[in-house]
Amino acid sequence: MTVHQENRPWQEIAQEVQAARDESIAQVEPQPSLPESLPSRVIEVPRQCLSPAEVAITERSAEALVESLAAGKLTATAVTKAFLRRAVIAQKLTNCIYELLPARALARAQELDDYFATHGKPLGPLHGLPISTKAHVGIAGRDSSSGFVGWVGRKNADDASAVKILLNAGAVMYARTTEPQGLMAIETCNNIMGVTVNPHNTALSSGGSSGGESALQALHGSPLGIASDIGGSIRVPAANCGLYGLKPTTGRLPLLGLSAYVLGCETILPTIGPLSPTPGALNLFMKTILESQPWLNDPSLHPIPWRDQETHIHxxxxxxxxxxxxxxxxxxxxxxxxxxxxxxxxxxxxxxxxxxxxxxxxxxxxxxxxxxxxxxxxxxxxxxxxxxxxxxxxxxxxxxxxxxxxxxxxxxxxxxxxxxxxxxxxxxxxxxxxxxxxxxxxxxxxxxxxxxxxxxxxxxxxxxxxxxxxxxxxxxxxxxxxxxxxxxxxxxxxxxxxxxxxxxxxxxxxxxxxxxxxxxxxxxxxxxxxxxxxxxxxxxxxxxxxxxxxxx
Missing domain, CATH: 3.90.1300.10 (Amidase signature (AS) domain)
Incomplete structure (x- = not known):
């Protein structure tokens, strides 16, 4: 679908998207404030801007979070608020956010807390876990530009298949992250949002095309994210930012609901995969999606369950x-x-x-x-x-x-x-x-x-x-x-x-x-x-x- 922008300057369109992002960030309360002067290495800055409780929550692994949430030791609302605040800080430090989804995320968190209060158990294996996603992974009703100014205004009719599966497992979607122009670079820079920098050293690249994810996660602004890879777009950001990233074989995880200008071209196929500050989250991500048997609804997928109980070595x-x-x-x-x-x-x-x-x-x-x-x-x-x-x-x-x-x-x-x-x-x-x-x-x-x-x-x-x-x-x-x-x-x-x-x-x-x-x-x-x-x-x-x- 072509979206007509009435021949407006591309700079004007980009400014509107940035304003929408800033508005989504402004909805997070209370707004964290940053130090007046910042070092080139900003990894430790979020710890100076959050409460000890928020630091403790956001620096836990995805596995530890789902365990605490399932035991009722943490509420989904408290965890979501902590990660929203840390994501705001990450954006101010590295320019890694395409948009936050605070209203959607907090409504979802409250829904999960109400379920737990009523039933005394978690809704699913990811109950209350905040998950971020690269922006070209579809979210219902949200913009899907894939890094092209000319694509601004294209809306996703529905959540991507992977997003639906994670939501059904109890996850909270709260942040969409930046990507390069047309998704085709191993650095994250486009004419809509500008450049996303590396929190280890802001003169360096955070990688691409999932560089918004990697910058956010290196600052512990997300415990687990959906990334994608056609030439290194999960692994290069993981490498640049010191994270764990997995590129699976194509056909194991669903691609329905992603946007990209190369979709339909099968010469080199893309795949989605997990990116995280901790290695256990990779297994958690793969197991959760494949236990939903996505191949029953998607003929492009291999009907292979997650085989983590089998012995493959020794x-x-x-x-x-x-x-x-x-x-x-x-x-x-x-x-x-x-x-x-x-x-x-x-x-x-x-x-x-x-x-x-x-x-x-x-x-x-x-x-x-x-x-x-x-x-x-x-x-x-x-x-x-x-x-x-x-x-x-x-x-x-x-x-x-x-x-x-x-x-x-x-x-x-x-x-x-x-x-x-x-x-x-x-x-x-x-x-x-x-x-x-x-x-x-x-x-x-x-x-x-x-x-x-x-x-x-x-x-x-x-x-x-x-x-x-x-x-x-x-x-x-x-x-x-x-x-x-x-x-x-x-x-x-x-x-x-x-x-x-x-x-x-x-x-x-x-x-x-x-x-x-x-x-x-x-x-x-x-x-x-x-x-x-x-x-x-x-x-x-x-x-x-x-x-x-x-x-x-």
Whole structure:
């Protein structure tokens, strides 16, 4: 549906959306006040602006919250009010909110409290848990712009399927978070809301396209959020902000009710997934949605329940086998990333029951070529048309990702078929290579990005995450440590191997990226989400992850 804006300047439309957001924030009472001067690292600021009770509530894990709510130790209203206030603070610090939903959220919380008072039990497994969502995940009656000014005014007729499932489980939807122009960047910046910054260091990117979610959660403004991923859009924000993020296999979680200009194009499919400050929330999210059996109403989904009770590793006394990919062979990881990976591997090697083997990067250049063709099979024409609806200009990073990346071209029908076949051949060949290892790997441990959270407007390379979208493998990101300006300094003698490598190397500065979390990525084969989370839990416990609390 095209929304006509009467040829108004795009700036005027953007200002109206910002005013609506500000109005939603003003409805939260009492309004928190911030210190007059702020540091570049604002992680600790919310603790100065909230009561001890509010701090205690908002810094609990999602799992602990649902336990306390189910036991009647906390009310849904108290929890919702605390997170609304903390979300207001997060917005003022990082510009992460598309809009708050205070009236809806508080009415829902009261409904849940009334149910508990009447029945003496929770309504469902997520009773009273506040959940935030990336703005392109549909909420009934709310605006759905997907980062395009020309889409402002499009309204969702209904809640997205995932939102309905979470609400039926007792959740409270209270915040919608920012996203980049057209959703197509790994930094969150658009002409509607501007740029969302990283609370660890406000000169750095919070990631994208779920960067509003990551900034909000790094400030404990949300215990759990709905994010989405087509090339790294869950994992890059998780990496930049020191969070836990899971990209599931496509077809496990419902997409009905999401908006995006690429919907209907099946060359590279998106997926939704959880993003959270704590790892247990990933399991909670997946289990809750899949226990609702969404495939009964959505033919696009695999009829596979959540199999967390099955034993996927250590069968017949087998070790957990971890393949280590030190580099993708295209962009060399920065010293901070290599150090984090080395420290984890050194500890894993002495852990009983774990076997560590080497995994050489496999046909990464070919993978990037396929991805470039299939992300923009129309040569970027649809993206340009959606900008033209309002006359808004490209952002610098979407100009790169949707138009100027070398290799983007408008494919013929035959070209789409040919490159899609190359995708399928690549998937087959990669699986054979995986299966050729002895012992066969359970998971791959790899960098999540070539550098920790980069400086604003420099995020160009997503090969470490998009590879797994091409393969349709589940992948998760988890925090390990923080950048160390002295130990992680750039190697001045390093000779970049290509333009991507040169860009990443030249824009890495351990001092300017001070306080940035350093994360890694764990990957399993297709439809092995349960095995992936089980393997991570074992690795986390046995090596003591994270080595540094990134959100402290």
């Amino acid at each position: 069968k017949n006394g087998k070790n957990l086998t971890v393949g280590v990919m030190w580099t993708d062979g295209v962009v060399t990881p920065a010293p901070a990333v290599t150090r984090a990976l080395r420290e984890v591997v050194e500890r894993l090697k002495i852990v009983p029951g774990v076997e560590v083997i080497e995994w050489e990067p496999f046909q990464q250049k070919e993978a990037l070529e396929i991805l470039t063709k299939l992300y923009n099979p129309d040569g970027g024409e649809a993206f340009a048309r959606n900008l033209a609806l309002s006359g808004e200009p490209y952002m610098s990073l979407t100009e790169w990702s949707a138009r100027d990346t070398p290799g983007i071209e408008n494919l013929s029908h035959q070209g789409v078929w040919d490159w899609t076949m190359k995708r399928e051949i690549f998937r087959y060949t990669y699986l054979q290579e995986w299966n050729s290892k002895a012992p066969i790997m359970d998971v791959i441990l790899a960098p999540s990005s070539p550098t920790p959270a980069p400086q604003l407007h420099t995020s160009r390379y997503w090969g470490y995450t998009s590879l797994w979208n091409l393969l349709d493998y589940p992948a998760m990101v988890f925090p390990v440590t923080k950048i160390d300006a002295e130990r992680d300094a750039r190697d001045a003698a390093y000779e970049p191997r290509n333009d991507f490598d040169r860009w990443a190397h030249e824009h890495y500065d351990a001092d300017k990226q001070r306080d940035a979390p350093v994360t890694l990525q764990l990957v399993a084969k297709r439809l092995e989400e349960e095995k992936l989370l089980q393997a991570f839990k074992e690795i986390k416990e046995k090596v003591g992850l994270p080595f540094v609390d990134c959100l402290a």
